[in-house]
Amino acid sequence: MLDAILILSAIGLLLGAILGWAAVRYRVQDDPLLEKIDAVLPQTQCGQCGYPGCKPYAEAIAKGEADINLCPPGGDEGIQRLAELLGVEPKPLGEGLEPKPKAVAIIDESTCIGCTLCIQACPVDAIVGAAKQMHVIVANQCTGCELCLPPCPVDCIHMVAEAENTQTWKWPYPIFTIKPVAGRAAE
Amino acid sequence: MTALFKFPGGVHPPDHKAESNTTPIRDLPLLPRYVVPLSQHLGKPAEPCVSVGERVLGGQMIGAPKPGVSAAIHAPTSGRVSAIEARPIAHPSGLNAPCIVIDSDGEDACITTPPPAHEDRETQLTRLRNMGLAGLGGAVFPTHIKLAPGSDEHWPLLILNGAECEPWITCDDRLMREHADAILDGAHLIQNLIGAAQILVGVEDNKPEAIAALRSAANTASQSNISICPVPTLYPMGGGKQLTYALTGRTTPSGGRTTDVGVQVFNVGTAYALQHAIRHGEPLTRRIVTVTGAVKNPGNYAVRIGTPISALIAAAGGRTPNAYGTLIGGPMMGFDLASDEAPVSKMVNCILVKDNQNFPPPAPALPCIRCGACARACPVSLQPFEMHWYARAHDFGKAQSFKLFDCIECGCCDHVCPSHIPLVSFFRYAKSEIWAREQEKDAADRARVRHEFRSFRLEREKMEKAAKHAAAAKPKTEVATAPAAVPDADPEAARKKAILAAAMARAAEARKEITPKNTEGLPEDKVREISEIESRRASLLQSVHDSIVKEEEEESSPAQKESP
Structure with a gap:
């Protein structure tokens, strides 16, 4: 009887020690959920969610401080994916937030005075230029966050929606014709 | 005789070849206007290298290939470039895309390139790129890329694809019947370029005349390493992977290409175009197009690229009264054409006008x-x-x-x-x-x-x-004496301000010394205009200067708090 208790206690202590050691040795530093949430967000870094970038918003979601419906560039699809990831119900986009078509910023070169204010505002360093030199936006790096619009003193930046062309066109979802039930129309 | 293998599946749709394969290939008269799309091939569109109003000759390059996967485009005839703008093209989206519009001058003067003497391989590949060669079987992949095996690749077998399995289409059939010699010559050129040991020409056995023509051409060419292989008629025999399997029994791995099993496949039309490009220096400016279905005179036409499809249908006698739509390509893989004004591109192998008898509306x-x-x-x-x-x-x-x-x-x-x-x-x-x-x-x-x-x-x-x-x-x-003038600012800001002030003073002096000479002797109103512009500029500069100064002040204020 005593033997059995001792042996079981010893096994318990040994396994406990192993588990305790493993918890210290193989500690996961970063929150894996955070990375997953960040991967779903569109990385426009626009701050429309109220956080200063996609990663801070992902952190807030991971901590349960922020709702999942605050990202307008992600749209309904982004909310859907976040809901699937977190195992919660999807909900419509938050109040006052509106999804916009994808656009890129363009600088009107004749009006630009080279003040570098937009360069400082750009979250992804997509604007090239220097003081008193004309600035230009690298279109394929622009995320369309619109953060360069307010600082411009001469309002020379405007957003241009991306037009669909034969390179970006997608095959539509096949549409089914609805067949009326025979005899129903006559009634 | 090569042993044949049967790929899984496949169907036997009614082939409808007889409607269009009985008459020889016809030429189309010169049209007053051609519209050449910049993107006719897979990959990046060509970059226009002519400007509006410029006179071009037939065969002149009007769009240069971009680096990477791209091919050139050429003027189909001589004339003037009247526009470079978005126009309807033959694309499933029905969207407009950039095109170069050429108004023909009726002379049809062409650039004549002498047939090149001996060329090395690299020069030939560059030439094919600049000649705008792209696969004419439907995928329009730039040909020069398919001709350059990687350093670790070895393609011992070349297959010419003359299967033409898609119903209604007969352009390859007519081409093989009428130009078998040129096709086989092109095949030998490709063989030399990719270093293949053997050539197989796969033709479906519903084209006995084409097989006979190729066989007689192969006999006269007295080349032993080329064999004409009739394959059973089974859709989709003309798929590159399916034809490779039927002729060799080699299965292309999932996600791979036939080159992974040592086989490179070219369409017979591509071989013909390549022969013309290398032997005669002719760029790809025309192709054979089947016009069939609900038209009065179905048949095959040698069409300049850029010909409006409406003109081609008109040349085939126009639509029959019960026609209702147009397919580009065949009934199995083709797509509906949105606008008849779209031009023929390198991709268009067949224009199939639909009617209710052969193409009833799809069942729900x-x-x-x-x-x-x-x-x-x-x-x-x-x-x-x-x-x-x-x-x-x-x-x-x-x-x-x-x-x-x-x-x-x-x-x-x-x-x-x-x-x-x-x-x-x-x-x-x-x-x-x-x-x-x-x-x-x-x-x-x-x-x-x-x-x-x-x-x-x-x-x-x-x-x-x-x-x-x-x-x-x-x-x-x-050194506490230096910032006496500005006692409450930190030395960094003071130093910056001093430098700024010195620079501004220097600039002002320099401006005084240099009076711009280009405004002298101008009329009164011009001078006024210039002074207006100058004042506008000065006010803008002032506003920026103010904002920068303001910002600097804001920046320096927290620094002040930190420094004591």
Whole structure:
């Protein structure tokens, strides 16, 4: 009887020690959920969610401080994916937030005075230029966050929606014709 | 005689070849206007290298190939460039795309390039790129890329694809009957370029005249390493992977190309165009197009690229009274044409005018009954019904796990489906959605990396600034006399201001000395205009200067709090 208790206690202590050691040795530093949430967000870094970038918003979601419906560039699809990831119900986009078509910023070169204010505002360093030199936006790096619009003193930046062309066109979802039930129309 | 293998699945749709393959290839008269799309091939569109109003000669390059996967485009005849603008093109989207419009001058003067003497391989490949060669079987992949094996690749077998399995289309059939010699000569040129040991020409056995013509040409050419191989008529025999399997028994691995099993496949039309490019120095400015279906005189036409499709239909006698729509390509893989004004491009091999008799409106789709007919018909041994369910439910990851990207979109599953489900439309939808998402994800990853680097850079700059301030704060206590003029500002800001003031003074002096000479002797109103512009500029500069100064003040104020 005593033997059995001792042996079981010893096994318990040994396994406990192993588990305790493993918890210290193989500690996961970063929150894996955070990375997953960040991967779903569109990385426009626009701050429309109220956080200063996609990663801070992902952190807030991971901590349960922020709702999942605050990202307008992600749209309904982004909310859907976040809901699937977190195992919660999807909900419509938050109040006052509106999804916009994808656009890129363009600088009107004749009006630009080279003040570098937009360069400082750009979250992804997509604007090239220097003081008193004309600035230009690298279109394929622009995320369309619109953060360069307010600082411009001469309002020379405007957003241009991306037009669909034969390179970006997608095959539509096949549409089914609805067949009326025979005899129903006559009634 | 080569042993033949039978690929899985396949269907036997009514072939309707007899409508258009009995008459010889006809030429089209010169038209007053041609519209040449900049993007006729797979990959990047060509870059226009002529300007509006410029006179061009037939065969002159009007669009240069971009680096990477791209091919050149050429003027179909001599004339003047009247516009470079978006116009309707033959594309399933029905969208407009950039085109070069050439108004013909009626002379049809062409650039005559002397047939080149001996050329090395690289020069020949560059020449083919600049001649605008692209696969004429329908995929329009730039030919020069297919001719350059990688250093670890070896393609011992060249297959010429003359199967032409798609119903209604007969352009390759007529080309093989009429120009068998040139096709085989082109095949030998390709053979030399890729270093193949053997050439097989696969032709479906519903084209006995073409087989006979190729055989007699092969006999007169007295080349022993070329064999003409009739293959059974079974759709989609003309798929590169299917023809390779039928002739060699080699299965192309999933996600791979036929070159992975040592086989390179070219369409007979491409071989013909390549022979003309290399032997005669002629760029690709015309191709054979089948015009068939509900037109009065169906047949094959040698068409200049850029010819409006409406003109081609008119040349074939116009539509019959019960015609209702137009397909580009055949009934299995073709797409509906949105506008008849779209021009013939390198991709257009057939213009099929639909009527109610041969193309009744599609029956309404019914639910899938899991009969498995699509899986039995699939030449790639996929399970179309599974992929359809997932594509329909937008579950693209699952659809991809059923090898969606091995689907060749041949349309066999659509053809056999008893519920008339448009399966291929679902697969095309799913594929384009997956591509778009991958691109979006790439863009997001790029943005994330750039944003993270920016945050890191700002942090680093802040640290550097703080270190600089700390270093500058020390001499301040030692030399207290210098900033007497501005007692409450820190020395860094004072130093900057002094430098700024000195620079401005220097600039003002320099401006006084240099009076601009280009405004002297101008009329009164011009001078006034210039002074107005100058005052506007000065006010703008002042506003910027103010904002910068304001910002500097804001920046320096926290620094002041830190320094004591």
